Amino acid sequence: MxxxxxxxxxxxxxxxxxxxxxxxxxxxxxxxxxxxxxxxxxxxxxxxxxxxxxxxxxxxxxxxxxxxxxxxxxxxxxxxxxxxxxxxxxxxxxxxxxxxxxxxxxxxxxxxxxxxxxxxxxxxxxxxxxxxxxxxxxxxxxxxxxxxxxxxDPIIKQNVDIPIERVHHPLVRDVLRYLDSRSLDVLCSEDLEAVFSVSYRYLSQLFKQALGCTPIAYAQKSRIETAKTLLISTNATIKQISEKLGYADIHQFTKSFCKLVGLPPARWREQELNFICKDVxxxxxxxxxxxxxxxxxxxx
Structure with missing residues (x-):
């Protein structure tokens, strides 16, 4: 195997x-x-x-x-x-x-x-x-x-784990494109309702059917994936990264990161950097x- x-x-x-x-x-x-x-x-x-x-x-x-x-x-x-x-x-x-x-x-x-x-x-x-x-x-x-x-065209790019072209519902595709174009912004359900003129409850139903998560959960995962890239590829501080990604403060960023990754961002970075310049x-x-x-x- x-x-x-x-x-x-x-x-x-x-x-x-x-x-x-x-x-x-x-x-x-x-x-x-x-x-x-x-x-x-x-x-x-x-x-x-x-x-x-x-x-x-x-x-x-x-x-x-x-x-x-x-x-x-x-x-x-x-x-x-x-x-x-x-x-x-x-x-x-x-x-x-x-x-x-x-x-x-x-x-x-x-x-x-x-x-x-x-x-x-x-x-x-x-x-x-x-x-x-x-x-x-x-x-x-x-x-x-x-x-x-x-x-x-950034509209067709793939974000995180979900290729847009595999999503068949046109509204879900449109929302994915919008979320990808606003990946560094803090979005809420009211923002999506205003842009797409439908209820967030309806959007969430469509998203769960297509992707298994809500639009806001998808956006949060995307921000954390971007955070991981910044942590491993730049010397930016945790505070600088949290500000770049639009978090209210470093504590909110750390809480969100821990929820999805299982480790605080500083500890995750230290763990990943331990593998630099080593054969794998x-x-x-x-x-x-x-x-x-x-x-x-x-x-x-």
Whole structure:
């Protein structure tokens, strides 16, 4: 059962914080793919023969044989999510040809999936390898679909776990689009009633039938998922994050976070950051080869 999903095999994952005097020697991998998602900071990177400035949300999609490296870190710290994997399904591998080597994806879907894969590798629950394969397949399909349609319209983006295009009721789709566009705002039932001219009770019935939760519960989960991304990918304080997400105060934010995650935000961040710069082997037989060059010893 451990390998019951075999189109994609995830080999390794990690969260890295590159320091200012670190670099990644230009190299390529012969037999596997790699995705590096730049979460925070800026650096000069080389991909193939191109040298570009990477900052913010840049995604590097590296098929086997693609030369790449981080030549210089400009910021005090460069935060990345990194996954290495193989594709065993030729049709899927061929479909991935539409994915550019460098892109700027919209929304937090990709980083959420990559963080979930990392978490699976750390905790190793039953069937974790199969779950990582499924999630990696979802990530690839999300990229393929995005670049096949060439659409940057935020209205069709996926938020949290619920793809809008799988929801058939037109009103629920409209409300989802609205919630996604107001993901940093504090919304109440009266706001939705005013915008859509229907009772919140009716909206909740439709949402529960389609998604299993109310519109406000969906919005709250979306805000907490955004909070988790900010906690793991930025140096913002808990207070700053709570303010950015529109909470009245840090106590309200902590209470909401604990309710959905099971831990206070500070403790959850500490737990997640403990895995930075450490190998997380999804495939126990995979041996990661380092090309990192540092001005000081590399933390194991």
């Amino acid at each position: 451990e390998h019951c999903f075999s189109d994609v095999q995830v080999l390794w994952a990690s969260r890295f914080d590159y320091q200012n005097d670190w670099s990644l020697r230009v190299h390529a991998h012969d037999h596997y793919y790699q995705i590096i998602h730049f979460l925070e900071g800026s650096a000069q990177v080389q991909v193939g023969k191109r040298v570009v400035k990477a900052q913010g949300n840049l995604l590097m999609f590296l098929p086997p044989g693609e030369m790449h490296g981080i030549l210089q870190v400009y910021s005090e710290k460069l935060c990345t999510l990194d996954i290495k994997f193989t594709i065993t399904n030729p049709t899927l591998a061929n479909a991935c040809n539409v994915i550019p080597v460098l892109s700027l994806p919209s929304g937090d879907t990709l980083s959420h999936i990559m963080q979930s894969i990392l978490q699976q590798g750390v905790l190793k629950p039953p069937l974790y390898q199969s779950m990582c394969s499924v999630q990696m397949g979802m990530l690839l399909i999300e990229l393929i679909r995005n670049f096949q349609t060439h659409s940057n 082997n999804i495939d126990p037989d995979f041996s990661n080869q380092y090309f990192l060059e540092t001005g000081s010893s590399f933390p194991k």
